[in-house]
Amino acid sequence: MPYRAPVSDFQFLMDHIIGFEQVASTEHFADATPDMTQAILGEAAKMCEEILTPLNRAGDLHPARLENGIVCTSPGFAGGYDAIATGGWIGMSASKEVGGLGLPMTLTTSVNEMMSSACLALQLSPLMTQGQIEALEHHASDAIKELYIPKLISGEWNGTMNLTEPQAGSDVGALRTKAEPNGDGTFAITGQKIYISWADNDFTENVCHLVLARLPDGVPGTKGISLFMVPKLIPDADGNPGTKNDLRVVSLEHKMGLHGSPTAVMEYSGATGWLVGHAHGGMAAMFTMMNNARLGVGTQGVGIAEAALQQAAAYAHDRKQGKAPGTGAIIEHADVRRMLASMKADTYAARAITLMNAVAIDMALATGDAGWQARAAFLTPISKAFCTDVGCEVAGTGMQVHGGMGFIEETGAAQYARDVRVATIYEGTNGIQAMDLVARKLMDAGEAAFRILEEIEQGAEAAKATHPELAEAVWQSAESLREATEWLVAQDELNDRFAGAVPYLRAFARVLGGHAHLASAVKGDASRARLATFYIKRMLPEHVGLLAHAREGADDLMAISTDDLVA
Known part of the structure; x- marks a missing residue:
């Protein structure tokens, strides 16, 4: 069914509830005027409603596939990604110094929610890239920043994070991937990584993998881990994609949902990589990316909740059954009204929490105040865990509103439940949060x-x-x-x-x-x-x-x- 972005809710929350006026009044975010905020929300809504929403079902029915070592993405995804990239939505919150728009995370969070509602499988790609941009801004050398960040912001290249291994899930310190010095400032990366979202595609020029690995002198556990940039294609002297690196997509995972998002097993066989940050400081650098992604994943939960709510409400409004008063539609039944009200109330609460979190991040960046930094850190696990739980619960309740039709794939209600389920697991399970x-x-x-x-x-x-x-x-x-x-x-x-x-x-x-x-x-x-x-x-x-x-x-x-x- 058509998706309508809840722009009025975003605007109301920013104007009256979450304290966004504090953000807009700082010198750092002086560009975030009411007119600009309204324009950004409106343009993002238009893109999501008209371009991304039609791709959601196509991604579910026609999953990404691996053919002769090449990942072929779902029909229409290349065009959808191009709309996201050319619209400047990837680098919204990247600093102006590196070519981004320097806009508040509060606006980026709002846009990411809309994209999640419209097509979560595709939205995962720019979300990973946004996290990588932030990690590179904070930890990479100037040479890496100058080469990679502009390409990531433009969407010409996309980014991934490579943490998990078959024997090392949440226990990242148990990883076995090795990094051997090549003697020229680069490193040979060898090992296998699993669950790598958007590890490859057929629409960006290059894929930039941030890979956790252990140097020869790295101590056991997380303290001995370093972070490396390992591109699919090694940039040449002019910064253009050059020779193929020694890495490959071994297979794509067969998943419960998010079929349009290729999740890969990656093999690195002495692939050339460049150190990001300090030796043995990989976890600190990667956590910059993960914390960005944790708010983003919580936002995904809200996005799916909103989409599931809209579909369930529309179905309940039109479905005639039983002896309901008024129009005779099931929305007149008290229990259906209860389900829809709980879905709407929880979606609104979750949205408010993610935006409170984003405001704290913005204020911490704009002021450097330790109190805002502590608030942002405190709210992040709440945003990630509660909002993804809400996504699952609202999607499940949406199926219940549909009755038997909710269990029939053709209605699309079940897809929301399947797609959002992993959000409670990746980027740190909700129990870990x-x-x-x-x-x-x-x-x-x-x-x-x-x-x-x-x-x-x-x-x-x-x-x-x-x-x-x-x-x-x-x-x-x-x-x-x-x-x-x-x-x-x-x-x-x-x-x-x-x-x-x-x-x-x-x-x-x-x-x-x-x-x-x-x-x-x-x-x-x-x-x-x-x-x-x-x-x-x-x-x-x-x-x-x-x-x-x-x-x-x-x-x-x-x-x-x-x-x-x-x-």
């Missing part, structure tokens, strides 16, 4: 968390003048979350934190969603107030059970023996 939240992100004794909670409570206090019942519920939820955070910070045994990490992260997201909905009720129209009432009264109370779980510790969990769990 939650563990990071309760461990590393609370190493400041909870200071970043408490600052956010203070703002939520202040917002609730102000809202009591117009929406006292809703405001009290949000204030109480923030106070409960404060107490749970204090309890977690007091736990010296990390397992006691980890046992409740996932419910804690979801509870924090629930409260952030309540905060956004409450502010929307105060500053928006009657429609936004009705949706906020639904969320705060029916969905926010979930935080009570989640926090009870989070504060239970690990004893009862670890008391369950392995025999209890294995049939």
Whole structure:
């Protein structure tokens, strides 16, 4: 069905909820005027609606394929990619110093969400490239920056990240890929990598692989890992793609979804690579790319949720069945209304969280303030985990709204569920995100968390003048979350934190969603107030059970023996 970009939601959130005016008022982002913001959102919406959306089904039905060592992409993907590249959408947030537009991450996040809704399989390619650009900006030598970044920004070349190996999934430190010095400043990269998104295509001139590998003197574990640029075609003296490097696509994975996105097994056989950053400093450099991608992946979850919501709502509006009042369409049934309302309320909450995260990233860049940096770091795992969970849940509920037709592939409802499922897994599973939240992100004794909670409570206090019942519920939820955070910070045994990490992260997201909905009720129209009432009264109370779980510790969990769990 046709997709309509939720431009009004983006604009409303930026104007009234997430504090985007702070970003636009900085000298660094002075170009992000209201007129420019509106123009960018409008042009991106037009591209996504008219060019990318028609490609979504084609990518599912006609997957990327490997023929004689060449990856052939889905019908129409080359044209779609060209529209993304020539429109300047890849380098939106890259700095002007390297040829980017220097626009806020908040705008890039909004555009990435639209592209994810329209065609997630294709959107993965520019997302990987955006992350690589940021990693190179921060860590690469001037020579590498000057050669690669302009080509990545223009879309002439695309970027990938190569972490995972068959024996080293989340345990990146177990990798075996080797990097041997060639004696001329380059390195011979040898090893195999798996799950490499957009490792090859038939529409860019070159593919630039960032590869984690271990130098001969690299110690075991993550501290001995270095990062290398390993291009498909070695640039010649003029910077143009030259001779083929010693690497190849071994196979493409047969996946549950995202069929239009080629996910490859890569073999490096003494391929020529260039060190990015310091020797043995590969994880720090790669994490720059991964943190960029984690917000991007959370945004993918929101994008799929929006697309699934639109399709389910349209189906429910037209489908006549049963003895529903009014028009007789199933949207008049209370339970269908409940499903659609929960889908819409959660999608809006998730969108608000990703944009809050993006604002923090923008303010950290524009001001260099440690408080903004800490906030961006704290919100990133929440954005990645909660928003991809929402994508899965909303897509699943969308199938339920369709009834039996949701299980029939021709309606397209099932594709959303299949495509988004991997988002909870890649770029660090959602469980790992939650563990990071309760461990590393609370190493400041909870200071970043408490600052956010203070703002939520202040917002609730102000809202009591117009929406006292809703405001009290949000204030109480923030106070409960404060107490749970204090309890977690007091736990010296990390397992006691980890046992409740996932419910804690979801509870924090629930409260952030309540905060956004409450502010929307105060500053928006009657429609936004009705949706906020639904969320705060029916969905926010979930935080009570989640926090009870989070504060239970690990004893009862670890008391369950392995025999209890294995049939």
